[in-house]
Amino acid sequence: MRIGLLTDGGYPYATGESRLWCDRLVRGLTQHEFDLYALSRSAEQEAQGWVQLPIQVSRVRTAPLWMTDEDILGGHVPKGLLARLVTGGGGRSYGRRERRLFTAHFTALATSICTSDATAEGGDGGSTADAADAQFTDGLYGLAELAREHGGLPAALRSETAVRVLEAVCRARGTGRTVHAATVPDILTLAAELDRVLRPLSLDWYDEESLGAVDLCHAASGGAAALPGLLAKRFFGVPLLVTEHGVQLRAHYLAATGTALGAPVRALLAGFHGRLATEVYRQAALITPGNTHARRWQERCGADRAKLRTVYPGMDAARFAALGESNDEGGPDTLVWVGRIDPSKDLIALLHAFARVRKAEPDARLRIIGAPAPGAEGATYLAHCRALAAQLFPDEAADAHAVGENPVSFEDIGGAEVSDLAEAYAAGGIVVLSSVVEGFPISLVEAMFCGRATVSTDVGAVVEVIGGTGLVVPPRNPRALADACITLLRDPERRARLGAAARARALELFTVEQNLAAFRDIYLELISRSPVRREADGAPRPFASPPEAQVLGSWTVPAHTPSWATEGACAGALGTADRDG
Structure with missing residues (x-):
């Protein structure tokens, strides 16, 4: 199989989270091919380079999410690095129709993160939360489709239109007191933060030669790393596996308390990450928390218990x-x-x-x-x-x-x-x-x-x-x-x-061996449960590495072999299999 391994601030970089775990996973599952799709968190991380990658890694695609607006707009980012961030150059202006679509989708997303589930705990709390989740997904996937078709989102997310949308939804009736008190600087800060967390939507990874070519997406964490997996499932039907050793939503809550962001910005970003976690857990075919503590957080965020399977991180004993x-x-x-x-x-x-x-x-x-x-x-x-x-x-x-x-x-x-x-x-x-x-x-x-x-x-x-x-x-x-x-x-x-x-x-x-055995079985289970993916002509799409490739010697039939020889060999093999059991 070809596995699309999705990381955020970790592997294959020399520093970062889950780096050792990902490296052991890739090196241990030698029967699979791995395509790495990595988000970097800082210029320092980029500068320190990658770890030495094994031969199982057939492709590496990276994108920096640490850049500021001044870096992008001022041209301070190397052209090759910027090309990895967006298609179409990132600075392209939308036409009237695209601006109208952007406004509708961004309004839906912004409205959903302004809606607090806690305000609806009375009679219709469940329906209000479901409606907000539906708004979030409509807005998120609408923006993703717009970015894919028209060259990325950064220019639109930094536009006056985006700021006006955020201001309108914060001032709307029904928003919480904290959000309603947002000032203009708060709204400008929120727009910049949303630009950063939504940049994975603008990557050039969503085509038949990239994430469309993998058999399974494995996100090494929730949050930003899982966003490309959501879009791979949306556009190509690729199943998504999510592993979290530490729940990203909890990490966001802990990190936000130590920042200089105002209370309205923290509340709105918490709303965004909460809705994103809910959607990731809903779309994932399976979720593998690294411990029961993480599992409880995932259940609290709406993860279906039937999808949860604890797999402890493997360590070198x-x-x-x-x-x-x-x-x-x-x-x-x-x-x-x-x-x-x-x-x-x-x-x-x-x-x-x-x-x-x-x-x-x-x-x-x-x-x-x-x-x-x-x-x-x-x-x-x-x-x-x-x-x-x-x-x-x-x-x-x-x-x-x-x-x-x-x-x-x-x-x-x-x-x-x-x-x-x-x-x-x-x-x-x-x-x-x-x-x-x-x-x-x-x-x-x-x-x-x-x-x-x-x-x-x-x-x-x-x-x-x-x-x-x-x-x-x-x-x-x-x-x-x-x-x-x-x-x-x-x-x-x-x-x-x-x-x-x-x-x-x-x-x-807690050994590496038990971790590898668990994911070896999980990969096969998820593929066996997934619908057959087909080529444009309707023929089944083969795996990146057919199972026969693991057989020693020549397993393909030479072109000059008579058809009767092939049929006879197959019949004999089937007969033997029937006799043996």
């Missing part, structure tokens, strides 16, 4: 095999934290908890291993954590970098003390996770592969991953975190039992 099989406890009095240092990991609570641990167990140590998150916020947070550690342990922090002399140390992977990730987990007998926000806890699974006992906060998919093989406490509760750590520090036999059980669970559920 081999790199931790030696440590997991050695039964080496590392530092039995040492707590280890491993990860990216940022506020969501709540190292402040961990340091306060360790102060209580230190009073109960004077020989205990805490090693915080990892680098700060990129940007000023990560560096500032790390500095704050270092200052708090010096304040909590003033008599022991003369040398903040010396390992073995101070109760708390901050270390990087790749240094003299911690050469690689396995060494990080080998540094202690207990691994701690103190997060207040977490999706699928990768560091927790890695600790389980290493046979380590764990103490974690109850966030995201932690309880689902641990499954009774570690201690779980409420988040933002240093006392509970400290008590759990003290319990395991004082009970080495329990540590060993929990570590062994955790390793067995991780090897059963």
Whole structure:
């Protein structure tokens, strides 16, 4: 089969989300061909290039969605890059008929995102929500068809017509108080944001040689990555599979709280992403959440339970095999934290908890291993954590970098003390996770592969991953975190039992092999359920790689072979098959 793999801000770029998972998927399913359709999120991501791609990847199409209006209109984008963004140059002006169609479709979409389901929870909440969803899909697909036929949308989405439509629907009767209060700057900001999130509609990917040629679209996330899959299904009937390890709608809600956008803009963008999630889940043939936490979010957004199938992300257990099989406890009095240092990991609570641990167990140590998150916020947070550690342990922090002399140390992977990730987990007998926000806890699974006992906060998919093989406490509760750590520090036999059980669970559920096996079956299932796609002359369209191509030797019939020989061989084969069963 030919799989159209759709990504947003990840594979095949060297940095980004779901990069390793996508790479393992493509390399593991060698019997299929993959066409990559990737959206990039920044100029820096583009500049860092791609990972080395395996031979299964037959085509790569990319499009940048990070450009500003000034980049596009001012000609600051290389011509080749802009050509990937839109057909027709992106700056083409519509005629009267096209402007009328644009106004109708954009009005429908804008009206739908101004309609709040919460305002209709009385008698007709369901019908109002259904009507708004219908308006959204009419507007979305109408704009997509307009872009496909007349050369893209960017000029129209940045036009005065678009701004006037947004202003009218925000001022209309029945809109919520927050939306009704939108100012002109809010409306201009909203128009720019909608221009960005709707740019996938203007890509030149929707023809018989691109997404029309794949057998199945697999979106590696919801949101923008799934938009091309929606259009491939709309225009060509290609089935859509959606995988979400972290729900994009939830990620949007979390990210919006930290922006400078006004309340009306945040409300309207939340409405857009909510309607988009509903449509993606409705059109998907199957949805594979990476954990039950994501699955609950998808159900809340309207996903049909019959379409949901949890598939845990596969991780490489081999790199931790030696440590997991050695039964080496590392530092039995040492707590280890491993990860990216940022506020969501709540190292402040961990340091306060360790102060209580230190009073109960004077020989205990805490090693915080990892680098700060990129940007000023990560560096500032790390500095704050270092200052708090010096304040909590003033008599022991003369040398903040010396390992073995101070109760708390901050270390990087790749240094003299911690050469690689396995060494990080080998540094202690207990691994701690103190997060207040977490999706699928990768560091927790890695600790389980290493046979380590764990103490974690109850966030995201932690309880689902641990499954009774570690201690779980409420988040933002240093006392509970400290008590759990003290319990395991004082009970080495329990540590060993929990570590062994955790390793067995991780090897059963979270390996690359189980992930590949699941998607191998899912691809075949979806194709078997899909209608036969036909060529223009009515003949069935073959798969990109026929099953016979996997047979060793020559499986095609030479042109000079007599017809009777072919028929006889087929009859003999059928006869043998009948006799055997």
